Amino acid sequence: MSMVAIVLCLLVSFASSQYSCQTQTVHGKPFPSLIDVTTEDLAIGLESSQFTSVDLVKAYIARINEVNGTLNVVTEINPDALSIAAQLDAERANGITRGPLHGIPILIKNNIATMDKMTNTAGSFALYGATVPRDSGVAARLRAAGIVILGKTNLSQWANFRSDNSSNGWSAYGGQVYAAYYPLQDPSGSSSGSGVASSIGLALASLGTETSGSILSPSEVNNLVGIRPTVGLTSRSLVIPISQRQDTVGPMARTVKDAAYLLQAIAGKDPYDNYTSAIPYDPLPDYVAACNFSGLAGKRIGIPRNVIYQERGDAPVLAAFEKAIQTIKYAGAVVMDNTNITAYALDQYLNGNASGIVLDADFISDLPDEYLSKLVTNPNNVHNLEEVRNFTQHFPQEDYPSRDTAVWDQSLALGFGNKDPQFFAAYEINLVTAGIQGILGVMINYSLDALILPTDFSPGLPALVGTPVVTVPMGFYPQNTTITMNRRGTLVETGPNIPFGLSFLGPAWSEASLISFAYAYEQRTMVRNQVQPYIVPNTELSTIVGS
Numbered sequence: 001m002s003m004v005a006i007v008l009c010l011l012v013s014f015a016s017s018q019y020s021c022q023t024q025t026v027h028g029k030p031f032p033s034l035i036d037v038t039t040e041d042l043a044i045g046l047e048s049s050q051f052t053s054v055d056l057v058k059a060y061i062a063r064i065n066e067v068n069g070t071l072n073v074v075t076e077i078n079p080d081a082l083s084i085a086a087q088l089d090a091e092r093a094n095g096i097t098r099g100p101l102h103g104i105p106i107l108i109k110n111n112i113a114t115m116d117k118m119t120n121t122a123g124s125f126a127l128y129g130a131t132v133p134r135d136s137g138v139a140a141r142l143r144a145a146g147i148v149i150l151g152k153t154n155l156s157q158w159a160n161f162r163s164d165n166s167s168n169g170w171s172a173y174g175g176q177v178y179a180a181y182y183p184l185q186d187p188s189g190s191s192s193g194s195g196v197a198s199s200i201g202l203a204l205a206s207l208g209t210e211t212s213g214s215i216l217s218p219s220e221v222n223n224l225v226g227i228r229p230t231v232g233l234t235s236r237s238l239v240i241p242i243s244q245r246q247d248t249v250g251p252m253a254r255t256v257k258d259a260a261y262l263l264q265a266i267a268g269k270d271p272y273d274n275y276t277s278a279i280p281y282d283p284l285p286d287y288v289a290a291c292n293f294s295g296l297a298g299k300r301i302g303i304p305r306n307v308i309y310q311e312r313g314d315a316p317v318l319a320a321f322e323k324a325i326q327t328i329k330y331a332g333a334v335v336m337d338n339t340n341i342t343a344y345a346l347d348q349y350l351n352g353n354a355s356g357i358v359l360d361a362d363f364i365s366d367l368p369d370e371y372l373s374k375l376v377t378n379p380n381n382v383h384n385l386e387e388v389r390n391f392t393q394h395f396p397q398e399d400y401p402s403r404d405t406a407v408w409d410q411s412l413a414l415g416f417g418n419k420d421p422q423f424f425a426a427y428e429i430n431l432v433t434a435g436i437q438g439i440l441g442v443m444i445n446y447s448l449d450a451l452i453l454p455t456d457f458s459p460g461l462p463a464l465v466g467t468p469v470v471t472v473p474m475g476f477y478p479q480n481t482t483i484t485m486n487r488r489g490t491l492v493e494t495g496p497n498i499p500f501g502l503s504f505l506g507p508a509w510s511e512a513s514l515i516s517f518a519y520a521y522e523q524r525t526m527v528r529n530q531v532q533p534y535i536v537p538n539t540e541l542s543t544i545v546g547s
Contacts, residue, residue, distance in 0.1 A: 182496060235268075344437055366418070389405050469503050
């Protein structure tokens with residue numbers, strides 16, 4: 001049977017899965033739908049004792065169990081989630097709340113370590129059973145905020161830094177993630193499971209990680225808001241690394257304000273990650289208060305058109321982008337077009353090899369130094385990249401050689417790590433390419449508050465200099481879109497109803513401004529509500545409370 005025929009069969013199979021945003025009731029009391037519910041909805045319900053954190057955990061676990069066999073979104077549920085929720089309910093009953101997210105369940109990507117009964121594998125059996133000395137920096141902040149870490153989400157294995165011929169959302173440990181807007185939809189990556197989980201309400205929101213696109217891209221195709229924070233705003237301590245210069249941890253949520261609440265909870269200094277010492281704020285900005293309907297009024301927004309290279313610029317995305325520009329103008333912003341990066345920067349960005357050298361050398365050094373060497377137990381005795389590659393090539397479930405190790409082969413062939421002078425020469429090219437000759441130079445030269453791009457084109461340059469981006473839903477591919485498959489022929493890359501996004505790019509530490517701009521755009525368009533997933537769970541809070 002052809003892939004297109006399989007897709008059609010799945011559409012028929014799931015035709016009975018009807019999305020509903022209708023409010024549920026129990027004994028006449030309204031309960032919001034978990035695919036639409038916001039942080040503030042949940043906080044009000046918890047505070048008024050309409051439902052408990054235990055109810056929430058039960059509902060979300062039931063929702064995960066309904067769809068996980070089809071979508072492979074969650075690799076494991078925290079076995080302590082119910083007891084943690086009960087403890088947080090008891091605190092609330094005693095008048096103690098740790099913050100606005102107290103008692104609310106969140107999912108985190110399976111490369112963010114927790115010192116509990118869950119594993120942290122990056123989707124690889126090489127790390128199965130390994131244990132860590134403490135929670136990762138962001139997990140510790142989640143717990144301090146009273147958040148229930150509900151479980152771990154599947155991902156593109158090793159955060160998409162292993163193979164040249166794998167697929168987004170595949171890992172040996174978790175299988176293949178599928179997104180929910182079209183059967184067999186490519187979930188993008190590497191925070192694939194986090195994107196799908198948030199999109200269909202398997203938790204309020206999720207955490208993803210990004211080196212270059214791994215929050216922004218899956219947020220885009222899953223109809224989400226995603227925040228790629230400045231490198232150093234959120235701790236990377238005990239997050240399985242690729243590059244200390246580019247890695248960052250951020251929220252993936254259904255609304256800008258929900259993403260802002262979660263960023264507020266995880267941002268801040270951590271003695272285990274020296275990059276966080278560069279945070280220029282004490283206290284941090286109020287990211288939730290930044291959600292201002294008038295946030296774009298009087299702001300100067302630029303468009304670096306030469307970054308939108310036409311071979312990827314399909315008509316529906318570009319048409320929606322032009323419409324978004326008009327919305328931004330109507331919101332009171334001054335939009336300056338063709339605020340382009342230099343020819344040198346564009347050539348380096350599209351054709352240079354410095355960015356690859358930086359990632360390869362950082363990974364060779366950072367994987368053992370920042371993670372493997374810190375493990376308390378390491379059952380498979382993998383202590384460096386060469387040993388991880390050897391394990392992967394000889395462990396059948398890792399699907400080698402069908403899914404190669406070409407990225408690692410290239411890293412190891414480089415022959416040096418991130419303390420070599422050759423590394424710093426490449427890194428300097430990155431800083432010039434995206435910096436003074438790139439997006440940072442453009443913002444300075446034109447006195448801009450931010451840049452905008454279709455999210456397809458937004459991750460690469462900010463990644464090189466570690467600057468923030470916020471993506472927000474912008475549109476969907478139309479019903480008559482021709483299905484295109486990924487290179488393995490296993491996932492639908494483009495097709496009817498698949499979402500795409502708009503990105504706001506800013507200088508380092510400008511998250512509050514970008515959130516303000518994204519919120520002002522979101523509230524004027526509410527694009528997310530225009531198309532619904534083809535498959536959603538049926539369990540609601542009212543199901544649990546009513547039973």
